[in-house]
Amino acid sequence: MVKHQLLALLVIFTVTPYVEGKSVSSSLWKELDINDPNLSKNTVMRQCERSLKYAVNELESWCEKAYRLGAWEALLYIGYHTGDGSRYVHEVKQRAANDEINAIRKLAWLYDDGLFIENNSTEAARLYELYLTKATDASPRLLKRIHYDLAKIYTKLEDWPSVINHAEYVLEHSEGDGSEALARELRDNAKTKSRQ
Amino acid sequence: MSKINTDVNYKTMAGNARLLMLGESSHNTAGFKYEAIKALKQLKAAGFTHFAMEMLPRSMQEKIDFYQRTGKGFKVIQQYLNENWTWGYLVPKAYGELVKAARDIGLKVIALDISYELMAQMDEECEYDQYKKGDCFSTHTRRNKIWAGNIIGVLNASKQHRVVAFMHRWHAVQASDYEPGLDTIVQEKGMNSIRFIDFIGGISCLSKRQCEGGSAEVNSLKQHYFSREGFPYKHAVKAFQVHIPEQRVNQDGTLKW
Numbered sequence: 001m002v003k004h005q006l007l008a009l010l011v012i013f014t015v016t017p018y019v020e021g022k023s024v025s026s027s028l029w030k031e032l033d034i035n036d037p038n039l040s041k042n043t044v045m046r047q048c049e050r051s052l053k054y055a056v057n058e059l060e061s062w063c064e065k066a067y068r069l070g071a072w073e074a075l076l077y078i079g080y081h082t083g084d085g086s087r088y089v090h091e092v093k094q095r096a097a098n099d100e101i102n103a104i105r106k107l108a109w110l111y112d113d114g115l116f117i118e119n120n121s122t123e124a125a126r127l128y129e130l131y132l133t134k135a136t137d138a139s140p141r142l143l144k145r146i147h148y149d150l151a152k153i154y155t156k157l158e159d160w161p162s163v164i165n166h167a168e169y170v171l172e173h174s175e176g177d178g179s180e181a182l183a184r185e186l187r188d189n190a191k192t193k194s195r196q
Numbered sequence: 197m198s199k200i201n202t203d204v205n206y207k208t209m210a211g212n213a214r215l216l217m218l219g220e221s222s223h224n225t226a227g228f229k230y231e232a233i234k235a236l237k238q239l240k241a242a243g244f245t246h247f248a249m250e251m252l253p254r255s256m257q258e259k260i261d262f263y264q265r266t267g268k269g270f271k272v273i274q275q276y277l278n279e280n281w282t283w284g285y286l287v288p289k290a291y292g293e294l295v296k297a298a299r300d301i302g303l304k305v306i307a308l309d310i311s312y313e314l315m316a317q318m319d320e321e322c323e324y325d326q327y328k329k330g331d332c333f334s335t336h337t338r339r340n341k342i343w344a345g346n347i348i349g350v351l352n353a354s355k356q357h358r359v360v361a362f363m364h365r366w367h368a369v370q371a372s373d374y375e376p377g378l379d380t381i382v383q384e385k386g387m388n389s390i391r392f393i394d395f396i397g398g399i400s401c402l403s404k405r406q407c408e409g410g411s412a413e414v415n416s417l418k419q420h421y422f423s424r425e426g427f428p429y430k431h432a433v434k435a436f437q438v439h440i441p442e443q444r445v446n447q448d449g450t451l452k453w
Contacts, residue, residue, distance in 0.1 A: 076371075113430050139329055
């Protein structure tokens with residue numbers, strides 16, 4: 001009898017940490033089998049992105065898999081997790097050097113405010129402008145976002161005519177969702193500055 | 197990064213902001229919720245009126261209002277947190293304590309998020325390959341936009357309203373170029389009186405005995421309680437970080453630091 005009770009206690013103490021340790025909210029984090037060969041790149045990359053918030057212990061597995069499937073953006077998430085974004089920066093720079101237009105855009109984004117790389121507004125502006133000359137099939141929403149980012153960057157560079165030019169683009173392509181407020185502020189500020 | 201400040205003062209960090217976002221660097225750390233309770237006490241005294249939470253869905257707002265008015269019905273809220281926010285040992289309890297504290301302090305509690313059913317539907321509508329190109333918005337972005345709308349609604353209802361919003365840090369700021377944070381979205385909606393405080397450090401426990409320190413600071417700082425100005429990643433508003441020591445939260449929620 002005593003032997004059975006001791007055995008039961010042993011089972012409880014062995015199993016309990018794992019039961020308590022199941023850090024899962026089934027609604028926000030999907031428990032998928034990472035070895036499932038049918039998982040698409042989209043699904044794996046979404047798991048990579050979500051693991052940053054909901055399953056950091058699984059982040060490297062999901063993001064490495066996403067990377068292997070071609071979603072190189074996954075390296076950014078590994079950078080956030082480890083605090084070292086050098087692998088992502090290297091990947092983006094290499095792809096940008098090979099004229100991959102999306103990598104050119106990502107590199108501009110990294111230079112703007114300096115994420116895992118030294119802040120360089122001039123280089124960010126140059127790369128975004130280069131992207132705009134090459135991006136023939138970019139979505140209108142993406143173009144609007146880049147023009148808005150350029151308006152902000154040129155504000156930092158105090159290049160007022162360029163600020164007005166890019167902010168006007170955002171205002172002309174407004175989706176009526178109120179998102180033009182910041183562009184208007186940038187444009188009006190640039191107009192005032194350029195008159196001084 | 198600026199120098200550390202051992203006199204952690206939320207009123208000073210909040211300044212005159214009408215929206216103060218408290219971001220968790222991890223949902224798994226129970227201590228962040230108790231630190232938020234400490235923050236709320238100071239922020240209420242500084243003039244904040246509302247407390248908005250990612251962890252509660254809009255569909256529960258009536259139940260929250262009932263609890264707010266009567267002090268009854270908390271069980272339903274705790275049950276929801278137990279079922280959906282079990283990110284670690286004592287975590288759902290800590291979220292519940294945060295709701296209770298907000299009410300007791302006199303802050304109006306606001307549910308921010310959408311239902312899980314709607315999230316699943318959004319997932320179906322827009323895939324990674326589409327949202328990274330800007331063809332549609334990801335579920336994360338759509339949630340952020342809805343939260344921003346909810347917060348703006350409260351702020352526009354009265355000039356006296358000031359909101360503290362509690363969420364994961366990667367909702368407050370952007371992680372990728374295709375997923376803007378609330379720091380940008382709320383400004384796009386015409387409100388630019390915003391500040392952000394990021395909780396870092398602490399200890400996360402998946403069970404009573406399975407714990408891991410969360411501090412990325414040098415060893416001499418891991419057990420220290422401090423704040424500092426700045427945030428190491430992209431952000432569009434004035435930001436601070438509050439580091440809590442790598443120490444356990446007691447069963448009753450009391451803190452050692």
